[in-house]
Amino acid sequence: MNEIESLARFAKTASRRLAVLPTDVKRRALGAAADRIEADADAILKANAADRADAKELAGPLRERLKLDREKLAGMAAGIRAVAALEDPVGRLLSRTLLDDGLRLDKVSCPLGVLAVIFESRPDAVTQISSLALMSGNALILKGGREAARSTAALVASLSKAFEGFPGIPADALAIVTDRAHVDALLALDAFVDLVIPRGSNDLVRYIQGHTKIPVMGHADGVCHVYVDVAADTRMAVDIVADSKLQYPAACNAVETVLVHGRAAPRILPPLVARLREAGTEIRACARTRALLPDLVPATEDDWGAEYLAPVVAVKMVDSLDEAIEHVNRYGSSHTDAIVTDDAAAAERFLSEVDSAGVYHNASTRFADGFRYGFGAEVGISTSKLHARGPVGLEGLVSYKYKLYGEGQLVASYSGPGARPFRHEKIPS
Amino acid sequence: MNEIESLARFAKTASRRLAVLPTDVKRRALGAAADRIEADADAILKANAADRADAKELAGPLRERLKLDREKLAGMAAGIRAVAALEDPVGRLLSRTLLDDGLRLDKVSCPLGVLAVIFESRPDAVTQISSLALMSGNALILKGGREAARSTAALVASLSKAFEGFPGIPADALAIVTDRAHVDALLALDAFVDLVIPRGSNDLVRYIQGHTKIPVMGHADGVCHVYVDVAADTRMAVDIVADSKLQYPAACNAVETVLVHGRAAPRILPPLVARLREAGTEIRACARTRALLPDLVPATEDDWGAEYLAPVVAVKMVDSLDEAIEHVNRYGSSHTDAIVTDDAAAAERFLSEVDSAGVYHNASTRFADGFRYGFGAEVGISTSKLHARGPVGLEGLVSYKYKLYGEGQLVASYSGPGARPFRHEKIPS
Numbered sequence: 001m002n003e004i005e006s007l008a009r010f011a012k013t014a015s016r017r018l019a020v021l022p023t024d025v026k027r028r029a030l031g032a033a034a035d036r037i038e039a040d041a042d043a044i045l046k047a048n049a050a051d052r053a054d055a056k057e058l059a060g061p062l063r064e065r066l067k068l069d070r071e072k073l074a075g076m077a078a079g080i081r082a083v084a085a086l087e088d089p090v091g092r093l094l095s096r097t098l099l100d101d102g103l104r105l106d107k108v109s110c111p112l113g114v115l116a117v118i119f120e121s122r123p124d125a126v127t128q129i130s131s132l133a134l135m136s137g138n139a140l141i142l143k144g145g146r147e148a149a150r151s152t153a154a155l156v157a158s159l160s161k162a163f164e165g166f167p168g169i170p171a172d173a174l175a176i177v178t179d180r181a182h183v184d185a186l187l188a189l190d191a192f193v194d195l196v197i198p199r200g201s202n203d204l205v206r207y208i209q210g211h212t213k214i215p216v217m218g219h220a221d222g223v224c225h226v227y228v229d230v231a232a233d234t235r236m237a238v239d240i241v242a243d244s245k246l247q248y249p250a251a252c253n254a255v256e257t258v259l260v261h262g263r264a265a266p267r268i269l270p271p272l273v274a275r276l277r278e279a280g281t282e283i284r285a286c287a288r289t290r291a292l293l294p295d296l297v298p299a300t301e302d303d304w305g306a307e308y309l310a311p312v313v314a315v316k317m318v319d320s321l322d323e324a325i326e327h328v329n330r331y332g333s334s335h336t337d338a339i340v341t342d343d344a345a346a347a348e349r350f351l352s353e354v355d356s357a358g359v360y361h362n363a364s365t366r367f368a369d370g371f372r373y374g375f376g377a378e379v380g381i382s383t384s385k386l387h388a389r390g391p392v393g394l395e396g397l398v399s400y401k402y403k404l405y406g407e408g409q410l411v412a413s414y415s416g417p418g419a420r421p422f423r424h425e426k427i428p429s
Numbered sequence: 430m431n432e433i434e435s436l437a438r439f440a441k442t443a444s445r446r447l448a449v450l451p452t453d454v455k456r457r458a459l460g461a462a463a464d465r466i467e468a469d470a471d472a473i474l475k476a477n478a479a480d481r482a483d484a485k486e487l488a489g490p491l492r493e494r495l496k497l498d499r500e501k502l503a504g505m506a507a508g509i510r511a512v513a514a515l516e517d518p519v520g521r522l523l524s525r526t527l528l529d530d531g532l533r534l535d536k537v538s539c540p541l542g543v544l545a546v547i548f549e550s551r552p553d554a555v556t557q558i559s560s561l562a563l564m565s566g567n568a569l570i571l572k573g574g575r576e577a578a579r580s581t582a583a584l585v586a587s588l589s590k591a592f593e594g595f596p597g598i599p600a601d602a603l604a605i606v607t608d609r610a611h612v613d614a615l616l617a618l619d620a621f622v623d624l625v626i627p628r629g630s631n632d633l634v635r636y637i638q639g640h641t642k643i644p645v646m647g648h649a650d651g652v653c654h655v656y657v658d659v660a661a662d663t664r665m666a667v668d669i670v671a672d673s674k675l676q677y678p679a680a681c682n683a684v685e686t687v688l689v690h691g692r693a694a695p696r697i698l699p700p701l702v703a704r705l706r707e708a709g710t711e712i713r714a715c716a717r718t719r720a721l722l723p724d725l726v727p728a729t730e731d732d733w734g735a736e737y738l739a740p741v742v743a744v745k746m747v748d749s750l751d752e753a754i755e756h757v758n759r760y761g762s763s764h765t766d767a768i769v770t771d772d773a774a775a776a777e778r779f780l781s782e783v784d785s786a787g788v789y790h791n792a793s794t795r796f797a798d799g800f801r802y803g804f805g806a807e808v809g810i811s812t813s814k815l816h817a818r819g820p821v822g823l824e825g826l827v828s829y830k831y832k833l834y835g836e837g838q839l840v841a842s843y844s845g846p847g848a849r850p851f852r853h854e855k856i857p858s
Contacts, residue, residue, distance in 0.1 A: 016758065020781050097803050103792065105802060112814050113784060194814055209642070215815045236837040243839035329445070340837075351832045352449050355542060363532060363835030372843065373534060373831070374526050374853035385541050385623055385828040386644045386816035399814040402802070403780045406792030408665040410672035414801070424803035 004185035008114060008141060008192035010172035015113045015139040021168045023088040029166045030084035030131050034077040036162035037127060037155070041073050047154035048123065055147045058121075066121045066148055076127040079377075083131040086376045089394040090137045098425040100414075102407040109398045111137035113194040116186050118143040118208060120200035123151035129197075130159050130174060132377055136397035141193070142176045143186060149178045187212035195397075197380055202307070217396065219383035221307050221333035222252030224365040227324040227350065228268050229341030230261040236362060237264075237340045238272045241313075243364040244338065246279050250309045252381060253336050253358075253368040257304060257314040259324045265292060265317050273315075281311040288317040305331040321346050325353045332356060334383045336368040336390075357383055357390035433614035437543060437570060437621035439601035444542045444568040450597050452517040458595045459513035459560050463506040465591035466556060466584070470502050476583035477552065484576045494551050495577055505556040508806075512560040515805045518823040519566045527854040529843075531836040538827045540566035542623040545615050547572040547637060549629035552580035558626075559588050559603060561806055565826035570622070571605045572615060578607045616641035624826075626809055631736070646825065648812035650736050650762035651681030653794040656753040656779065657697050658770030659690040665791060666693075666769045667701045670742075672793040673767065675708050679738045681810060682765050682787075682797040686733060686743040688753045694721060694746050702744075710740045717746040734760040750775050754782045761785060763812045765797040765819075786812055786819035 037044070048068040055063055094107040115138045119125045126142060133140035144152035156176045163169045177186070186193065190213040197217050198208045205220040226244050228237040244255035260268050269292055276283055284303045285296035296315070303314040304327070318324045328337050336358035339350040347361040358368045368391060370378025375393030382388050388396030413420050466473070477497040484492055523536040544567045548554045555571060562569035573581035585605045592598040606615070615622065619642040626646050627637045634649040655673050657666040673684035689697055698721055705712055713732045714725035725744070732743040733756070747753045757766050765787035768779040776790040787797045797820060799807025804822030811817050817825030842849050 016754075016782050016784070019784075020778075099796070099801065099803065103796075110781075213638070215644075215813070233837070239837060239839055243841050247840045247844065325445075347834075349449075352539075353445050355445070355448075356830065358831045358833065360833040361835060363833050363838050364840050366840035367528070367532075367833060367835075367838070368831075372528065372840070372851065374528065374851065374855075384644070389828055390831045399818055401785065402787045402797075402819045404787065404789040404792050404796055405776075406790060406796075408662070408668060409792050409796070410668055411676045411793045411795035411801070412672050415676065422801065422803065426803075 002185060004177065004182050005189060005192070007175050007177070008186070008189045011114045011139040011141055011175060012192045014170040014172040015111065017168060017170050018134070018137045018139055018173055019090070019111045021137060025166055025168050026088065026135055026137075027084045029163055029169060030080050030134060032165060033127070033131065033159050033162040034080040036158045037073060037077045037080070040154070040158040041070060044068065044073065044151065044154045044158065045070070047150040051148055051150045058147060062121055066123065066151070068123055068151060072124060076124050080127055080131040083135050083377050086135060086394055088135065089398045093429040094400055096427040096429045098423050098427055100409065100420070100423050103409045104405045106403045106405070107400055108403055109400050112397060112399050114139045114141065114192055115195050115197060115397065116141045116143065116193045116214070117197045117199065118183060118186070118204065119145065119198075120204065121145040121148045122199070123148045123155060125199055126152055126155040127159070128377070132379055132394060132397060134169070134173070136394050138397055139173045140175070141186065142174075143183055144176060144178055146178055146180065152176060152178065184211065187214065190214045199380060215387070217382050217384070217388065217392065218380050219252065219333065219335060222254070222335045223257070223305055223307050223331065223333040224253055224255045224335050225257050225259060225328045225332055225337040226255045226365065227259040227328065227337070227339045228261060228264055229321065229339055229343060229346055230263045231343035231346065232264055232268065232340040233342060234267055234271060237268050238275050240338065240340050240362070240364050241272055242275050242279070244366055245276065245281060245313050246311065247364070247366050249311045251366065253365050254309070255313065255365050256307055257316060257331065259316050259318050259327060260289070261324070262288070262317050262319050265289070269293060269315070276313060279311065281313055284312065284314045286316040289315050307333070321349060325350060328354050328356070335381070336360065336365045338363060338365050357381070431614060433606065433611050434618060434621075436604050436606070437615070437618045440543045440568040440570055440604060441621045443599035443601040444540065446597060446599050447563070447566045447568055447602055448519070448540045450566060454595055454597050455517065455564055455566075456513045458592055458598060459509050459563060461594060462556075462560065462588050462591040463509040465587045466502060466506045466509070469583070469587040470499060473497065473502065473580065473583045473587065474499070476579040480577055480579045487576060495580070497552055497580060501553060505553050509556055509560040512564050512806050515564060515823055517564065518827045522858040523829055525856040525858045527852050527856055529838065529849070529852050532838045533834045535832045535834070536829055537832055539830050541826055541828050543568045543570065543621055544624050544626060544826065545570045545572065545622045545643070546626045546628065547612060547615075547633065548627075549574045549633065551628075552577045552584060554628060555581055555584040556588070557806070561808060561823060561826060563598070563602070565823050567826055568602045569604070570615065571603075572612055573605060573607055575607055575609065581605060581607065613640065616643065619643045628809060644816070646811050646813070646817065646821065647809050648681065648762065648764060651683070651764045652686070652734055652736050652760065652762040653682055653684045653764050654686050654688060654757045654761055654766040655684045655794065656688040656757065656766070656768045657690060657693055658750065658768055658772060658775055659692045660772035660775065661693055661697065661769040662771060663696055663700060666697050667704050669767065669769050669791070669793050670701055671704050671708070673795055674705065674710060674742050675740065676793070676795050678740045680795065682794050683738070684742065684794050685736055686745060686760065688745050688747050688756060689718070690753070691717070691746050691748050694718070698722060698744070705742060708740065710742055713741065713743045715745040718744050736762070750778060754779060757783050757785070764810070765789065765794045767792060767794050786810070
């Protein structure tokens with residue numbers, strides 16, 4: 001048994017205790033963790049400074065994400081307290097059925113067990129993920145980036161110290177590994193790890209999806225569309241596309257392809273293109289769009305389905321709502337897609353027939369976010385259709401079990417000739 | 430593009446239409462399908478006779494499962510009508526949140542898309558699966574056993590003929606393949622197939638789980654336990670173990686290992702063993718059990734975790750509730766496990782800490798079944814923790830999407846200095 005396997009085995013054992021942790025203990029433990037992060041600020045910032053001193057070769061944005069300061073630490077502590085204030089997702093009675101007199105079936109939410117979260121150079125992810133894991137009653141194995149190893153270790157040490165005061169929280173409930181080689185070891189442990197959550201680049205997500213039998217929550221691509229319908233208001237269309245692209249171009253919910261109905265194109269495209277260009281956006285256009293606006297860069301087949309994560313957008317003219325829906329379903333990534341139109345029937349068809357986690361009418365794709373949806377915390381955004389889909393809050397970290405309470409009932413009594421009938425009476429829960 | 434890929438691509442396109450099929454159309458189409466199965470009885474039974482004539486070398490139980498007769502066909506038609514009477518799982522409003530004035534977020538249930546169901550020599554599975562798929566708005570690719578090829582083709586022909594009368598149901602909504610080689614082709618089509626459901630032997634399930642990136646619903650093993658606690662009523666314990674083992678030993682929810690508290694063993698084991706032996710059950714016992722009842726067969730380490738699917742049961746003495754819970758979590762398959770006890774606190778600990786889809790107090794493990802749970806129909810039993818867990822009814826064949834209805838709202842308005850706050854007002858749905 002290698003080191004990672006024994007870590008995961010201990011985490012699994014710890015998860016049984018976390019599963020039955022009362023809500024108030026979880027809340028108090030998270031409060032203690034937030035206090036401890038603030039009390040340990042000097043040590044954490046010192047560890048972070050050492051990480052950054054060794055990371056001078058990192059690209060600007062990565063180095064920026066690595067950086068902690070007092071303000072960020074205060075925000076992290078506030079984030080822990082915000083998670084502690086959320087409704088406990090564990091132990092909720094989801095349904096209750098009286099199968100027969102004295103035979104009651106309860107469907108009850110329960111934790112998944114052991115989460116493995118693999119993230120890159122963002123030490124602030126440590127407190128966010130750890131608090132979500134504890135609140136949802138799950139044990140957690142963190143695999144952080146090597147470049148943030150000391151920051152991550154300092155944060156985990158603070159959290160572990162805080163949790164020590166709570167006898168219901170075993171020391172094995174929170175573990176950290178930093179060696180790149182440990183990723184593959186972790187991904188092989190489907191006997192102990194219940195869910196893998198990759199937080200990082202598309203390449204990281206794709207690698208993990210391709211190398212494990214453990215369910216993976218997340219998304220590799222965010223190829224979002226805005227379709228500007230023939231019945232779209234010009235100004236609204238321009239504003240929504242601009243917000244969807246420019247508000248944060250590197251986000252997974254930023255628009256990558258804009259579809260414009262051919263009959264709306266002459267009035268929509270000139271102000272839209274002007275607005276995007278003004279903001280420095282590169283536009284790659286289909287042949288018909290270029291017939292209208294010849295100085296645009298031609299799009300190639302590769303542009304449909306491309307995730308630029310940058311101020312670049314593809315534009316394509318379509319002849320119908322059907323063609324728009326088909327394009328989105330074919331080239332999209334089932335993340336978030338919007339229609340701009342004043343035609344409610346067209347909107348409802350788009351929302352029903354586009355097969356994406358988020359389908360929007362007259363709103364920016366950038367709303368696809370757990371905080372904006374009102375979840376209070378976000379685990380990530382899932383484009384899988386099983387279990388959690390779209391922005392995922394705490395409820396994405398729980399499952400359910402059926403608890404059957406009997407008085408000695410046997411199936412033989414309900415079978416064959418003279419079988420007793422079931423009552424199957426739903427009891428409001 | 431191979432034949433199976435084009436089939437799956439067409440099924441995906443068909444699934445968009447099925448997703449918006451009104452409930453009453455689905456109900457009428459299923460009614461027509463039930464009528465058609467009855468009207469085509471002669472042709473179906475003729476095809477079945479031909480299959481059986483070629484299947485003389487099949488083992489008895491397999492040949493029995495292959496057999497159709499008028500009574501079975503009537504039952505199949507009744508099954509289709511029962512599915513038609515179930516609540517439509519599609520289009521249910523799961524939650525509604527007012528994010529802000531004029532910005533409404535609806536969480537709505539929707540079909541998964543394309544199901545691939547791989548089953549062995551049970552032609553009656555065709556009507557059951559097809560009706561569940563249609564009612565849940567999913568396209569379906571069936572892979573039946575070669576030995577049932579003609580029966581399956583005749584049944585699918587009848588269903589397709591019935592569905593032809595409904596313009597909203599494309600011909601590609603229901604497809605069948607029978608060639609063994611097509612299984613691997615299907616399993617590779619994660620771009621088009623949303624869920625694979627294997628219905629057959631454990632080997633089939635394991636093969637499929639190991640050879641696809643598509644989510645698989647089902648379970649390979651059913652290693653169920655009954656733990657007889659120190660505070661168990663003797664007669665209830667004997668009855669529950671006997672029912673759990675003997676009521677249908679080949680079922681996945683039959684008990685395989687009985688754990689008995691050491692202090693209860695002297696009063697429980699003699700009548701329990703007598704009862705099981707009387708019914709011809711082979712008992713494999715741990716050393717301590719054999720110290721009490723020396724003529725039992727010794728169990729080996731392989732017996733813990735074995736799924737006999739036969740009148741064989743392993744018996745082990747444990748010293749505590751904790752040891753019982755640990756044994757179940759270690760050797761079980763997270764399917765269904767029961768405790769027999771008059772101690773409510775011990776029961777609640779077992780139900781909370783055993784990590785299985787079904788955890789029972791004073792009831793037979795054989796209750797783990799969609800019909801007994803009151804679902805009206807069963808897709809299968811899942812031991813996965815993500816998405817559907819335990820016996821799965823129609824709701825296991827749907828996902829959800831978020832529909833956001835706006836009036837041109839931009840994320841920029843809710844960001845940065847002077848950001849507008851969200852309302853996040855839950856509206857009872």
